[in-house]
Amino acid sequence: MSFVRVVDEYKRYQMGDSTIVANNGVSFEIEQGEFAVILGPSGAGKSTVLNILGGMDQPDEGEVWVDGKNIATYTTRQLTEYRRDEIGFVFQFYNLVPNLTARENLELATQISPDALDIDDVLDGVGLTHRRDNFPAQLSGGEQQRVAIARALAKNPKLLLCDEPTGALDLETGKQILRLLQQTAHETKTTVIVITHNSSIASMADRVVYIHDAKVREIVENPRPRSVDEIEW
Amino acid sequence: MKKTALHKLVIREILNSKARFFSILVLILLGVGFFVGLQATGPNMLTTANEYFSNQKLYDAHVQSTLGFEDGELELIKAYDHAELVEPGYSQDVLVGESRHVMKLISYHPEKQLNQYSIESGRLPEKSGEIALDERDMIRSQYEIGDQVTLYPDRDETDLLDQFERTEFEIVGFVSSPRYFTNESRGQTQIAGGQLDAFGVILEEDFNIAVYTDLFITFAGLSEEDTFADTYRDLSQKYGTDIEQILADYAPERLAGIVAEAENEIREAEAEIAAGRAELEDTREELTDARIKLDDGHEAIAEARAEIEQGYLELIDGEVDYQQGLAELKLEMNQAEAQLEAGRAELEKEQEQLNQGLAEIEAGETELSQATTEVERQREELLNQQANISRLSDVLQVPVELIPEEDIEWILTETKAIKLNGQTLADLFGGYFSGIIPAGQVEQVLSQISAEIHEGLIQVDEAIVEIDVQRSVLQAGRAELEAGQVLLDKARAELTEQTELLERERLSAESKLAEARRALDQGWQEYNEGLALLNEQDAELSDAEVEYEDGLATFEAESADALDEIETGEAEIDDARAELADLAEPTYYTFLRTDHGDVVQYTDNAGLLSELATIFPAVFFAVAALVTLTTITRMIEEQRGEIGTLKALGYRDLEISIKYYVYALGASLVGTILGLVLGYTFLPVIIFDAYGMMYNLPDLMLGNYWLYTIIATAISMISTVVTAWFVLRSDLRSQPAILMRPKAPKIGKRILLERMSFVWRRLDFIKKVTARNLFRYKQRMLMTIVGVAGCAALIIAGFGIKGAVEGLVDLQFGDVMKYDALVVLDDEANEDAKASYQQFIKSSAGIEQDISILQQQFEVSIDGHPTQSLTVMVPEDAEAFSDFVQLKDRKSGQDYQLTDDGAIVTERLADLFDLKVGDLLTIVGSDNQSYPIKITAITENYTGHYLYMTSALYRTEIDESLNYNAGLLKHNQDQTWENQFSEQLMLEDRVVTVSFIASMTESFRDSMSSLNVVVVVLILSAAGLAFVVLYNLTNINVSERIRELSTIKVLGFFDNEVTMYIYRENLVLTVMGIIAGSIFGRFLFSFVLETIAMDNMMFNPALHWTSYLYAGLLTLLFSTFVMWLMHHKLKRIDMIEALKSNE
């Protein structure tokens, strides 16, 4: 059974009289350790799916299986535990705690994680050992995003979810981030799901899920994903 | 121009931040409400009291005098220009009922207008013997309408009927008086324990006092004035001074009047006594006279008796003489008579002889006559018989047959007497007639008879011769006798003459004797009469003697009494004279309404409230305003982007800012209005209700005060709208681009703590985060600390005051006064009563220890300070005294002992007059004497002023004669025992009253409880404020850091971990606030204590640690509660929403 399996998942938003269907029967599967990419136009419902996968939101209908458990049935507390133990999340706008240094931001995450990784290793891994005692405001956007990824990784999550992690970054930095994510997936057996608008990134992925108009239009498996450096933007 | 979008923005802003909007509203409400409410309470209380006074027509001035009042004073005061009503009355303090409540009985007259009573139940007295009692709880709970109460004198020797017409009264109602509108005290009295328990109202006519004791005055124009305003105070003081002056001027006249009257009375009394004495003397004299008269009488009677005795003797003599005379006369007469008799007898004899002779002669003559007669008759008879015999002899010649029968009969009868030879002639004739005897025989017998008759006739002639011889002899004898008779007659005449002489002599003697007899008889009668009279007089005298004895006995008995009376009278006169000599001019005491203890206390209380009302709400409002200000500032800063956007869109400044103004104005206006309404209405009522227990005033009259309204409104506007304007002003000056660019996230900084790596390293990560965060948001941190500190300070001060007040009770009645009961003793009790009391105390099982003390009131006045009254206590046993009263330095805890070197004074007085050990304290006695006393120590004490000294010191410095007039007792029993003990104790003659510390503690606690209510209101408000402040600041904190919170939520922090993430900071801030507040509260507490300090009361300036504890706990509690609310809010945070966008 796949590590991630979303079955007929619906998410609707009630806006006064009208109902916005953000996810309309979304179904897809992602294997463990895959570097998956969700592609789709703005407003397609990508973030919605990812939030649900990340345990930050719950579907109205459908099943969301992660590591053999249907998190769609989880209580708030179970979801929190799920987030705490199994999920790493990276946002477009980093969302680092401004009052904490890079290292502390990682510490914030590992504090509550049962099998957290060594912070310094992780920081080293993202190449920020020398900036570890800097506050987010003292870091560049890319560095911040790397801290954010490091923070997500430090928890040693089973599932790393990134919502447009490169959206606010320049190309080169973006590449760096993507490389990091791909490495993570391939080297640590962590399943990584990344949302992007950039379809060229799709070639890096083991699997690409195309979402359009709240539905999964296509799932493409890529037996030979390319590395970042091979990609032409 | 339609700006619907903008309007929507305002409404959406309010709806989106309900909590913030309401917290601003509530902050303003609390601040304004608390401010105006507390501010208004004092003035409201004053207004209410003032209205009450004017409705009940409370006097403006109450005058008393050492000598009471007479019409003179009354007229003078009535004549005073500003006097409106002048009403005299009586009052007298007395013990009432079985419980011997000390009551002031006040005269009531339905037509008098001042000091009107409010009837709580029943009615006022309408007729003699009715009484209306104070409606005070302690009285109300003991009596019912219809009960009878008896008045008792304070001292046995006092006669209540000198003061009242009666001593039995029936309760007809319960009333309250504007003169006594506090519930806790009825003022002082001269009698019993010195404290009045209550007042009672009886009709004026039930009083029996010569002069009026009280004078109540209202001044013209003052009824419209506010009692508590300066105008009233100044005017009434001015008028009062005038009255004092008028009366002071009148004093000599009054004294003169009294002296004159008294002297008159004394003179009258003296005259009376003199009269009494004179009367006594008169009576004595009368008695003496009576004695003399009686003695005279006795003498006279004795004399008279002697005289009468004499008379008697004389009479007896007279009698003897008389008898003698009588006897002599008898004798003489008898002799003379005898002689005469003898003569007469001889004469008679001779007469007799003569008569005999004569008789013999006469007899002879008679015999002769008889013999003659006889002889004659015999002759005749013989002749007759011769005739008869001749006839009978003739009859015999006639035949018998021719004799008539009658002749026969006659012959037979005539012849029966003629007898012859044994036979009667009748028998012979019978025989003849019958024929037996022949006529011859009868002729023979008749011839024989005629022979014999012839012989007889010879003899008769012979006798006649013889008789004639004899007659001649007799004739001779007669002649002889007749000569003797002449002689005899002559002798007889002589004798008769002699007898007549004697008879004359006798008559004369007899008449003389009769004369004497008469004289004697008269003498006897006189004697008897005299004797009777004498006896009568004697009897009368005896009666008089008895009467005199009675009179004397009565006199002696009565004169002793009368003398006693006279002596008492004289002593009284001496006393009166001495008194009169001592009599000073009357002193008049004018008490103004504003001097009235209750009014002063009430004013103080209202003042106290106003004091509290200035500082507490100020702090309170400051905190509220500050927090509001922060909130508004934060709100606007949060919306920089929006402002920039609108600005970029071309909205004008005002259009942009209007939203914030509306928002700020809305919150503050609604808050202000609600605050004003609630503040002005509820707070004063709540507080006044608490005071209601202390005062019998009508419901509070609410009022609003423009000044406070304006201040409150201004402050709330400043903290909201003006703040908004200020913040907006700088924002609006900025370029929209700058505004729209997210404000650079605050650069994280290393905090000081991190440099102290030994500490820092020890902190776990979360604590580091907390520490870092705390210092990151300095403004909020400061705001939170200040807010919490403010509230905590208010709470601390509140509890502190509560504690100080309550502590005062515990300290004063627990630690300082270690005794359990104070017994006021009659210092003039006799030895028996004293012994009995001692015996009673010794035998009372519960009593552990007792001590005799002298309690005496003095005054201390030093320029620039109000006069303080001071109680001097002198224990009999100086060493044991510290078992009863704690003598200890409050700060150092050093114990003191009483010594003869000087006295120990209580702390508050020492503070007030800045006394140091070694100073001389001058105390003034009721006799106006000043006594400087050296101070050797200053002891802890909280209520009242005391000066403790040894008896030796007292004797040398104050009064040589020392009479212990109270006792302190310690016992180990409960209230029930106390009640029983008290009942028994009151039976002791020496005991005047007994008061127990336990009940004093209670009543003191009660009286302080109203302050507690204020404090509780304060604490609750402060707590409420603390809550709103914490909520508001936390709210700001959360909304400011929503991203951060969402992030950690996403990271998988559990809800409570998220909450704790924030709460930890809040907790630290709260604790810091509490610490800061504790320091601030300490000052606030001291400051408030200073402002509410009373002259004769010391609040313990030590702030009890529990105040901090309570303040801390309360603040933490609220902080926790706030966090609990936040927790729910945080749980509902939409992390996706928060994290989606860039700021």
Ligand SMILES: Nc1ncnc2c1ncn2[C@@H]1O[C@H](COP(=O)(O)OP(=O)(O)OP(=O)(O)O)[C@@H](O)[C@H]1O
């Ligand atoms: N909280 C929400 N309330 C109402 N509608 C929402 C909400 N979140 C998402 N939507 C709607 O659901 C749809 C899908 O949104 P979603 O954020 O998943 O799109 P997306 O694919 O991530 O777009 P983008 O690439 O722009 O991020 C959108 O039409 C959006 O308007």
Ligand SMILES: [Mg+2]
């Ligand atoms: Mg999206």
